[in-house]
Amino acid sequence: MTDISEISHNSMRVHWDNKSKLAMGFRVRIYASGMGYIQTQIVNGPDRGNLMVTGLSPGLEYGVAVEAWDYFGTSDNDSKLFQTVQAPADAPTDRTFDLNLARQDATSGPIPYLGRFPTWGDIPGGALRGVSLNAAWPALLFVKPGRATSECNNPDAVVRLAPGASLSADELTELYGSANPALPVVFLACAEPTAAVYNWIPVRVTYRS
Known part of the structure; x- marks a missing residue:
């Protein structure tokens, strides 16, 4: 199961279920609505269950796909669609x-x-x-x-x-x-x-x- 938290104007934290100790790592893919995959990050080791994703654009909708991988290949995508990244508040000027x-x-x-x-x-x-x-x-x-x-x-x-x-x-x-x-x-x-x-x-x- 994938979830998203700590959403800001240019970042969000992705969480996933890492109960399987057989996994060697996870592949986290970020894609923008209508644009396909824009970012892929590899997380090594079975103990990690979250990743802070940065470099996003405010106001866009993003989806997340997380795959576990081991010697035999990758799991099916565990996806959450869609999350809108918050637009930044106007800075005082x-x-x-x-x-x-x-x-x-x-x-x-x-x-x-x-x-x-x-x-x-x-x-x-x-x-x-x-x-x-x-x-x-x-x-x-x-x-x-x-x-x-x-x-x-x-x-x-x-x-x-x-x-x-x-x-x-x-x-x-x-x-x-x-x-x-x-x-x-x-x-x-x-x-x-x-x-x-x-x-x-x-x-x-x-x-x-």
């Missing part, structure tokens, strides 16, 4: 989004900018992975929790993101309590003074969902 931080009204002092990612709705299970600033824009001073934009001139109250740079894991932790905080997240920052005043400043958000 990092994505990027260019988020515009919008200028806020201020009567005096540093000019504040505000943004939220995602801008609306939510990304279930999503997490922030990084924040970067193009070199063409002025430095941003991200306001730490419990502080205000009126304190942007206080280095202890902000985390500075230089043009062309990215926030480090430690800096993200300072701002959000985690290097990869759950989405959504809010960005509150001041722009370092420059000759130009912008209505918005874009930051590149890296996230995973």
Whole structure:
């Protein structure tokens, strides 16, 4: 009797009845539906009763035929038809989004900018992975929790993101309590003074969902 277990996206374990001690070994044949035999492996000795088969393709159906062999020849095929090998789960991937931080009204002092990612709705299970600033824009001073934009001139109250740079894991932790905080997240920052005043400043958000 043949059976299959430990099925993954590219492998499965084949089991067979090895009660006969007269067998000198086993021939395990793997075939894909509609394609004939694609793999044959020889297992020496009567004590082996299973074999891990690798190199399979996800989503295809496979059959297994196991033959015992000795000096007199081979046994009849003991077959199990068919087993579908599992398709792999999509691996988490990092994505990027260019988020515009919008200028806020201020009567005096540093000019504040505000943004939220995602801008609306939510990304279930999503997490922030990084924040970067193009070199063409002025430095941003991200306001730490419990502080205000009126304190942007206080280095202890902000985390500075230089043009062309990215926030480090430690800096993200300072701002959000985690290097990869759950989405959504809010960005509150001041722009370092420059000759130009912008209505918005874009930051590149890296996230995973």
